[in-house]
Amino acid sequence: MATSPQPAPLTPRRHSGISRRLLLTATASTLFVTATACGSAVNTADGSSSDGLITLSMHNPDSETQDPATWQLVQEFNKKNPDTKIKLEGQPVEQHEQRMTIAAQSGTLPEIFWVYDSLAKTMVKNGDLLDLTPILAENNLKAKFAPSMLAGFRSGTMQYGVPYQALITGFYYNKAILSEHGIAVPDTFDDLLAAVKKLKADGVVPIAQGANNSSFSVWAFLTMLDRFGYESQYPDILSGKARYDNADFLRLYQHIQELAEAGAFPVNMNTQTYAQAVASYTAGKAAFLDAGVWEAAKIQKSTVGKDTGFWAGPTFSDGVGDQKLVMNVPSAPFVVSAKVKEDQKKYAAVKAFIQFYYSDAGQKILADNAQPPVTTYKPELGSTEDAVFAAVLAEAAKPGWTSPKSQPDLVVSAATASAMYDSFYGVMGGSLSPEEAVKNVQKTLK
Structure with a gap:
């Protein structure tokens, strides 16, 4: 099934994008039955740790082929941080949204996950998400973002999400x-x-x-x-x-x-x-x-x-x-379970991954996979092999x-x-x- 355009469709979709958004008026019992039936769709990406300290749950069942930028980012992070490896998993968009809805209700959310902003806002109201403001304050990470890339994922003084891709x-x-x-x-x-x-x-x-x-x-x-x-x-x-x-x-x-x-x-x-x-x-x-x-x-x-x-x-x-x-504009956000704050090792691992994802090294991986950086990082593009991607970035700028x-x-x-x-x-x-x-x-x- 295609991913949603809200993100940019990776396999039409994506995106990130890009499949209609789950109607969140479904009852919890209905969602439970659906998610149980779809349980086999929860796939762990090859090369990630099956027993990772934290889990990153995505809206693609096969990130290696459907979202190679995220897949590569996780592989690079795991190489650099063998003691805090991330398990990368995913399901098709609607199944993923259903699963996150149920997980929020049962208190079993993965540590980091992609989600449509409409569901993220509901989770904020219910106290399910972590305030990322302190993480963005470290190493002056917030300064790497244009204000528009963060503003949409803020509730009052709480920064509940960060942009997955542009x-x-x-x-x-x-x-x-x-x-x-x-x-x-x-x-x-x-x-x-x-x-x-x-x-x-x-x-x-x-x-x-x-x-x-x-x-x-x-x-x-x-x-x-x-x-x-x-x-x-x-x-x-x-x-x-x-x-x-x-x-x-x-x-x-x-x-x-x-x-x-x-x-x-x-x-x-x-x-x-x-x-x-x-x-x-x-x-x-x-x-x-x-x-x-x-x-x-x-x-x-x-x-x-x-x-x-x-x-x-x-x-x-x-x-x-x-x-x-x-x-x-920023597509749907990455968010973090509020329960992460209760475990110092998991909190440190989440912080390290976010710092890496939005570092110049992390954003270079996005650009190398023809995804525009979401920070102020400016990629160096080849004259011919990246001509179409360069044309998109030039039009946007x-x-x-x-x-x-x-x-x-x-x-x-x-x-x-x-x-x-x-x-x-x-x-x-x-x-x-x-x-x-x-x-x-x-x-x-x-």
Whole structure:
């Protein structure tokens, strides 16, 4: 099963990302039955200690292949710290969320674990998580983070989480296809719409998208939502002072309808998965791909790697607020069980791992696996072998451009996030009008 986009999908997903978030309204008894049935999915990564002093529980059943950066980080840490080895384990996203929910209720949480922020916030309220402020204070580790990378995982004065990986999303584009059809890389929405019409007329799929079992794969369109004022409006929307079905958001959905009617999306969009959409792009069958940094290494190794660039998406003349936005935000966090503080050896091991993960040496391992650093560490990239990854990082660091604090679906309930995904794909596929789409999201907001 794919991981979630909240993280960046590693195997569509990820991410980190990238599978819908577990609805946390399920009863504990139901979760217990489900988790018990899925118990065999708890896998220990090869090369980690089966009797490690502490456990790192992840959202991938096979981190070595699905999340090689984390796997390598654990291997390096274990080599350097033979007396405090980490056991690395994992399950598919929804099973992992279920297991962490049950573990919190039974007081058996692993020492360190990945979790969606919505569940982490619930755990904070219940006193299940450790305040990481003292750990970040040591060796001045906090100074290595941009404030936006930590702010989303804070509750009052408590720093309950740290960013697992960074989430940079947008459109990959095939320079050769655009050049062959006399199309410049778009800047504005009007540019994109004109490119779509030209590509469609010439028999080329403009934008690779896959909705089947992958409805979360609308990252570039979530960024567009921020270009219509989402970040400033969502607190009032969540509190009931404003509505999702407002005139600003409706204009965005009307623009998406324009793209759909111009033939922007593949005719099999609703039956192909996100993974198949990626495959169509890497095979040179589409001009653009809606995805994120997690696909950089795969694209680099494909036949279109030498021709691929990265674009943060279109600006809008009728948008709201700053249009120079690129999505470069922390994905779901690492958190630590509050019980770790009761065991000095485990606390020391957790502290050592966090210090290593966010050190320059640890962040270099992320960069070596085509994952953007979450600290201020700046990787040295090769001129050709890292060209796609470098293009992503360059787009995220464009002068004068800023990032929202969070991806839009990460600050709402699981039900609302799912409705957002479905609303975009509904308009893309023609099953929903823009008016119906925004109303459907509003229905999930209490």
